[in-house]
Amino acid sequence: MATTDRRPADLDRWERATFGRTAERDAPFSTISGEPVKPLYTEADLPADPDAVIGLPGEFPFTRGVYGSMYRGRLWTMRQFAGFGTAAETNRRFHYLLGHGQTGLSTAFDMPSLMGLDSDHPRSLGEVGREGVAVDSLEDMETLFSGIPLDEVTVSMTINAPAAIILAFYVVAAERQGVPPERLGGTIQTDILKEYIAQKEWCFPVDPAMRLVGDMIEWCSEHMPRWHPVSISGYHIREAGSTAAQELAFTLKDGLTYVEQAVARGLDVDDFAPRLSFFFNAHIDFFEEIAKYRAARRIWARELRDTFGARKPESWRMRFHTQTAGVSLTAQQPLNNIVRTTLFKGCCAVSDTPAV
16 A cells, blocks of 8 residues: 555645644754654554564564563663772672662773773873773672672673673683573673774774674673673764764664674574674654664564574564763753653663563
C-alpha cells in the first residue's frame, strides 16, 4: 500500500481549518539536529514497506525494546561512575556505594591510565588521580577491589586503548580471590574506533589497536561468557558535535566493523555478538532521542540477521545504555542541571542492557 493511500480523508480539511487563515508563528520547528518537525503525524507517516513493521517489544526487529517486559520484570543495574586518587581511596568509595544500595560498579580511570602511562611517567605530571583512579599494576587492581567479591557484583570499566592490559589485571585479581573468568560479569569499553573519531585517547596505530580488540572479543567469547568485551560508544561522538543521525551512523559503522573483523578471523557471529553492547547519548530533544534508539535497534537487528547470518535472537538484540548529554548542561545553572539530568536520564536514558 502506498504511503499516499493511507493519508486520512479529513487531513486536508484539518490543515485548512488550522493553518488556512493564520500562519504558524515565527519559530524554528525542527529538532536540535535540524530535522524538520511536522505539525501532525498520522498513519501516512509510517513506512509503507511491509517489512518495516514496528513489531512488539522483545521481538524482531526490536524497535520497541529488546525485552518484552523490560523493567516491569527486572530492574536495571544501579551503578555510579566513580574513581579518584589512589586505588585505596576508590576502594573505600566502592564500599560506600555498595553499602548504600548500588548494585554494580562503574570505574573511572585517570588520564595517565587511559593513555597507557604509569603514574611516574613524565607525561603523567599533574594528572595522576585527578579525574579518575590511577591503576598502574596488578597490585593496584587488587587494592581497587579489595573486599569486594567479584562474582557477586558486575563491574563496568571505562577504558579503551589499554583495555587488554586492564582486563588482564582484573581477571588475575579475580583469580586471586578464587573467582574464575567465567563467573565474572560486566563490561569494559574497548571501543578504539570512537577514540580516533572523537575522544582521541589512543595509544597505538589503528591496525594493531584493532587486532587487540579482536583478540579480546575472541578470548572473552571463549573464557568470559558473562562479560561484554566492547561497549560501542556513540556518546563521545555526540559530545564532539555530531547530530543524532551522525552519532547513530558512526556508532553503527564502528560496531559492524568489529563484527566484520571477528568474523574475518573465523569466529562464529553467534558466539560473540550477544555480548556486544552499546552506549548512546541522551540529548535534550526527547522525541528525536527516542527515534534514534528505535532506529538503532532496527538497523542492528537487520544487519546481524541478514548481512552476517546470525541465527540467535540474542545476536540480533542491540543492548545499550545511555547517559545524559554533558554538553546540554550549563556551568552557571547547577540547579537547572539537576532537573535536566533527572528528566532526560529518567525518561530517555533507560538501559536496554540487563543486570548480568
